[in-house]
Amino acid sequence: MARMSFKRLLRHRLWDEADARRALPADALARLGQRVAASEARHTGEIRVCVEAGLPLSYLWRDAPARERAVTMFAKLRVWDTEHNNGVLLYLLLAEHRIEIVADRALARCVPAGHWQQLVDAMGEAFRAGRFEQGLADAIAAVDALLAAHFPRDAGAAAPRPNALPDEPVVIG
Template sequence: MARLSLKRFLRHRMWDEDDARRVLPAEALVRLQQRVAESEMRHTGEIRVCVEASLPLSYLWRDAPARERAITMFAKLRVWDTELNNGVLIYLLLADHRIEIVADRAAARRIDAGHWQQLVDTMRDAFRAGHFEQGLSDAIAAVDAMLVTHFPRDASTASPRPNELPDEPLLG
């Protein structure tokens, strides 16, 4: 069983939703929501952005990694439940400075893991410079490009596909 790290525990208790709102104010969230909505007009995938200030206590007690929480949020936000199995979650955990990309089955099969890692590295550079909105906006653009390549929207269909998931980023 993993041990609770006091240093990690204190770091997570110092971060709260106000800190998340400080790095991504309401205006930035609206712009990111618009980026997701515009992106989803170009492909059949779904993009969700989730930014959490810290982990719940139950995760800290088990010393759970950010990846575990990202996978939980992937399920909780129903990104896994899209009709074409090509949803992508962009997850940011502020207290641990962790970025996770979770892609559904179809997207994971078609898009090489190296592309996701490259995206994470680019985001990390932006976040280190304090450019959270720009880093997430660039990430949305990169995911958009991958989804357009592998899951383009079929212009010949009479009715567009429904938007299966909310476009606004989840902040917690």
């Protein structure tokens, strides 16, 4: 069984929700939620943003990677529960400066893995410069373009499609 390192444990325990709120204050989260809502009016996909200060102790104890937590949050936030299997989770783990993008199967089949990595790299560059809101806004725009290209909203629909998931980013301390 893997053992957590003291250094990793300390790093994750030192980050808390206040750190996440400093990186993305309430007004920034509201603007990001509005971007998600505007995006979802153009396609049938769902976009969720999750910012987590540090991993739960159970993940640290198992020395689990950030990707495992992102996949778990993909399920917990019900991003997988979209009609066309085209949800996307943008996940940030502040304690490790990790960015994970989890795309549901239908969209993952349309987009090469290298494209997701380019998006992660661009987000990382913005975050290193302290531009968390801009990095996420750019990522939402990029995911929006992919979803609109592969899963456009039916322009002839009589009523707008119901919003299956909340648009506001989730912040976990």
